[in-house]
Amino acid sequence: xxxxxxxxxxxxxxxxxxxxxxxxxxxxxxxxxxxxxxxxxxxxxxxxxxxxxxxxxxxxxxxxxxxxxxxxxxxxxxxxxxxxxxxxxxxxxxxxxxxxxxxxxxxxxxxxxxxxxxxxxxxxxxxxxxxxxxxxxxxxxxxxxxxxxxxxxxxxxxxxxxxxxxxxxxxxxxxxxxxxxxxxxxxxxxxxxxxxxxxxxxxxxxxxxxxxxxxxxxxxxxxxxxxxxxxxxxxxxxxxxxxxxxxxxxxxxxxxxxxxxxxxxxxxxxxxxxxxxxxxxxxxxxxxxxxxxxxxxxxxxxxxxxxxxxxxxxxxxxxxxxxx
Numbered sequence: 001x002x003x004x005x006x007x008x009x010x011x012x013x014x015x016x017x018x019x020x021x022x023x024x025x026x027x028x029x030x031x032x033x034x035x036x037x038x039x040x041x042x043x044x045x046x047x048x049x050x051x052x053x054x055x056x057x058x059x060x061x062x063x064x065x066x067x068x069x070x071x072x073x074x075x076x077x078x079x080x081x082x083x084x085x086x087x088x089x090x091x092x093x094x095x096x097x098x099x100x101x102x103x104x105x106x107x108x109x110x111x112x113x114x115x116x117x118x119x120x121x122x123x124x125x126x127x128x129x130x131x132x133x134x135x136x137x138x139x140x141x142x143x144x145x146x147x148x149x150x151x152x153x154x155x156x157x158x159x160x161x162x163x164x165x166x167x168x169x170x171x172x173x174x175x176x177x178x179x180x181x182x183x184x185x186x187x188x189x190x191x192x193x194x195x196x197x198x199x200x201x202x203x204x205x206x207x208x209x210x211x212x213x214x215x216x217x218x219x220x221x222x223x224x225x226x227x228x229x230x231x232x233x234x235x236x237x238x239x240x241x242x243x244x245x246x247x248x249x250x251x252x253x254x255x256x257x258x259x260x261x262x263x264x265x266x267x268x269x270x271x272x273x274x275x276x277x278x279x280x281x282x283x284x285x286x287x288x289x290x291x292x293x294x295x296x297x298x299x300x301x302x303x304x305x306x307x308x309x310x311x312x313x314x315x316x317x318x319x320x321x322x323x324x
Contacts, residue, residue, distance in 0.1 A: 057276075057277070057279040057282070058276075058277045058279075058282065059274070059275060059276045059277065060273075060274070060275040060294060060295070060298060061272070061273060061274045061275070062272075062273045062298055062302055063270070063271070063272045063273075064270075064271055064302060064305070064306040064307065064308065065241075065268060065269070065270055065271070065306075065307045065308075066130065066238075066268075066269045066270075066271050066305040066306065066307060067248070067266050067267065067268050067269070067307050068092060068126045068129075068130060068266070068267045068269070069088075069092065069247055069250070069264055069265070069266055069267075070122075070126060070264065070265055070267070071263060071264055071265075072115045072263055072264065072265050073111075073263065074105075074111045075105050075110045075111050075113070075115075075122050075125075076101070076102065076105065076111075077092055077093065077098075077101060078092060078247070078250075078264060079091045079092050079093060079098060080098065080102075081264075082254060084254065086314070086317040087250065087253045087254045087314060087317065087318065088247075088250045088253065088254065088310065088314050089309075089310035089311065089312075089313035089314035089317070090310070090313065093133060094133065094136065094137070094140070096136065096197075096200070096201055096202075097129075097133065100196075100197055100200055101129065104125070104193065104196070105125075108121070108125065110122050110125060115265060119243075119265075123240075123243055123267055124189050124240075125189075125193075126267050127223075127238070127240045127267065127269065128189050128190035128193050129193065130238060130269055130305075131190050131194075131223045131225075131238055132190060132193055132194050132197050134225060134236065134238065134301070134305075135180055135194065135225065136197065136201055137300065137301075137304060138206050138297075139177075139201065139203040139204075139205070139206045140161070140203060141161065141163070141206075141296075141297075141300060142206040142207045142208065143203050143205070143206060143207070144163075144165055144207060145165045145166070145169060145170070145172065145207050146170070146172065146207050146208050146209055146293055147165070147166045147169070147170045147289050147292065147293065148163055148164060148165050148166060148296065149163070149164040149166060150162070150163055150164075150296050150300060152300055152303050152304070166289075166292075170209070170286070170289055171209075171210045172207045172208075172209075172210070173207070173208050173209065173210050173211065173212055174205050174206070174207060174208070175205065175206050175208050175212070175214055176204060176205045176206075177194075177195075177198035177201075177204065177205075179214050180194065180198075180214060180216065181194050181195050181198070183214065183215060183216055184216050184218070185218060188218045190218070190223065208227065208229070209229045209231065209289075209290065209293065210229065211229050211230055212227055212228065212229040213227075213228050213229070214226065214227060214228075215227075215228065220240075221239060221240040222237060222238070222239045222240070223237070223238045224236065224237040224238075225237075227297075229290075230278060230281065231277065231278050231281055231284070231286070231287060231290040232275060232276065232277050232278065232290050232291075232293070232294055233275065233276050234273070234274070234275045234294060234297060234298075235272075235273070235274045235275075236271070236272075236273050236301060237270075237271070237272045237273075237274075238269050238270075238271055239269065239270040239271075239272070240267075240269055241268045241269060241270050242268050243265055243266060243267050243268065244265075244266045244268065245262055245264075245265065245266070246261045246262055246264060246265075246266065247261055247264050247266065248266060249311060249314075250314065253314050253315070253318050271301070271302075271305055271306075273297075273298050273301055273302070275294045275297075275298065277290065277291065277294075
């Protein structure tokens with residue numbers, strides 16, 4: 001099939017150049033001007049619309065809920081209070097976060113606040129923290145290349161990522177932490193948190209497709225991260241929905257009674273991921289790389305943050321431990 005396509009292209013290009021050559025040497029002929037030019041215009045219009053209607057507009061989207069759990073008294077995450085991380089599907093935060101969270105809670109004096117009377121500051125802190133973790137995850141996933149095979153698996157208390165760079169290597173561009181907080185409103189509550197965490201995080205840059213730019217839109221209850229390039233646009237929106245008392249299903253998996261369960265608070269976040277591919281490049285030879293890039297991002301975000309994915313893993317651990 002490819003040989004036939006290339007043969008047709010070569011023949012077609014040959015006829016085009018041959019026609020141009022004949023027209024050039026006979027350009028003063030009124031007969032040629034009156035007959036060839038209308039045919040050329042009509043043919044060009046036909047070719048344009050044939051290609052236009054052959055292109056495809058493609059998109060991907062996913063929507064899920066993400067919940068963070070923390071203690072009402074000291075405002076530390078569930079990870080600190082429960083050694084059996086397997087019971088809730090592994091730690092809520094990557095290994096770079098626990099010490100940082102403790103320092104920020106002390107610095108902001110969140111542990112002194114009464115959650116019932118003045119808990120908005122604490123809830124906003126965890127919402128901002130979720131957005132910072134989203135951004136940091138891209139630095140962890142793409143330190144070397146954006147065209148990779150990725151297998152993320154929760155094994156015990158850890159999130160293990162097996163990464164393999166696909167060959168041949170594509171063209172690369174680099175995003176650094178500065179690219180993110182330079183476009184973030186300094187008045188946004190996550191601004192200082194993002195800068196402080198970037199200074200402690202050991203990975204300082206991430207690889208992205210050429211001409212990729214980053215964008216951030218924020219409001220009181222919503223934060224959206226954009227990644228845009230000539231082939232695709234990805235948006236990941238975190239919307240702060242509400243909070244509730246207790247740990248939900250994890251109360252039973254952890255074996256907590258009501259008194260113990262009521263010592264914790266749940267912050268609920270809706271996550272919406274959307275991706276659109278550039279229609280006019282749908283048949284480009286590199287488009288398959290960009291589709292894999294988008295698919296990897298959407299799958300990784302869902303695996304890391306989706307409540308349903310975490311609960312399935314927690315139940316798996318529960319079943320395994322009950323059969324010992």
